[in-house]
Amino acid sequence: MVALRPAQAKDAPVLAALSIETWLNTYTRAGLGPKRAAYVLNEFSPRALMQAIEDEQVTVSDHNRGITGYTRAREGQIAPVGPCHGTELVTLYIRPAMQRQGIGHALLSNLVAQATRRGSPALWLTVNCRNHNARAFYKAHGFDPIGQTDFVLDGKAYPNFVLRRDLPGAG
Numbered sequence: 110m111v112a113l114r115p116a117q118a119k120d121a122p123v124l125a126a127l128s129i130e131t132w133l134n135t136y137t138r139a140g141l142g143p144k145r146a147a148y149v150l151n152e153f154s155p156r157a158l159m160q161a162i163e164d165e166q167v168t169v170s171d172h173n174r175g176i177t178g179y180t181r182a183r184e185g186q187i188a189p190v191g192p193c194h195g196t197e198l199v200t201l202y203i204r205p206a207m208q209r210q211g212i213g214h215a216l217l218s219n220l221v222a223q224a225t226r227r228g229s230p231a232l233w234l235t236v237n238c239r240n241h242n243a244r245a246f247y248k249a250h251g252f253d254p255i256g257q258t259d260f261v262l263d264g265k266a267y268p269n270f271v272l273r274r275d276l277p278g279a280g
């Protein structure tokens with residue numbers, strides 16, 4: 110059983126560390142250079158995560174001894190391709206050592222239920238085209254590709270799929 114709860118201000122440093130760990134584990138393979146190091150330290154600073162907790166819907170999976178993963182979502186967002194409008198899943202990160210144990214499923218199911226209750230017509234997100242694990246996860250959860258966009262890091266474009274799942278409120 111995965112225990113979920115809304116993130117609190119005190120979680121910001123933990124979510125920052127967890128995000129850096131998960132991002133590096135997912136997107137870097139060999140040596141780590143200064144540009145990527147600077148990116149994660151800025152993007153996932155405790156201050157940035159604190160802002161997300163204040164402004165967005167952030168839910169954590171809490172296993173008593175600490176946080177194992179989280180979702181970040183924003184309502185009423187327009188996707189970069191479409192037409193597609195609804196709740197954007199900004200981040201879904203599970204600590205590498207805790208992956209494939211049903212935690213991502215629990216967090217995503219919770220977000221689907223929340224967004225449905227709020228009357229959102231769809232849930233959408235972007236995923237790196239080469240992130241095959243995440244693509245398999247989202248496919249297993251009913252998301253379909255609706256187009257492509259680029260994630261630009263240090264002047265280099267990384268192709269991403271835009272994925273959408275319609276919710277019961279969809280017209």
Ligand SMILES: CC(C)(COP(=O)(O)OP(=O)(O)OC[C@H]1O[C@@H](n2cnc3c(N)ncnc32)[C@H](O)[C@@H]1OP(=O)(O)O)[C@@H](O)C(=O)NCCC(=O)NCCS
Nearest residue numbers: 201202203208209210211212213214236242243245246249
């Ligand atoms: C992708 C991620 C969110 C999935 O969460 P998770 O807790 O590891 O996944 P779950 O255990 O809940 O998996 C549920 C189902 O999704 C599918 N799935 C999950 N990971 C998979 C993988 N690596 N390969 C194939 N299918 C996978 C399976 O159908 C799985 O069910 P099963 O284990 O009974 O076969 C998580 O692995 C993660 O944080 N990865 C790194 C960060 C990332 O890529 N985030 C998404 C960026 S858009």
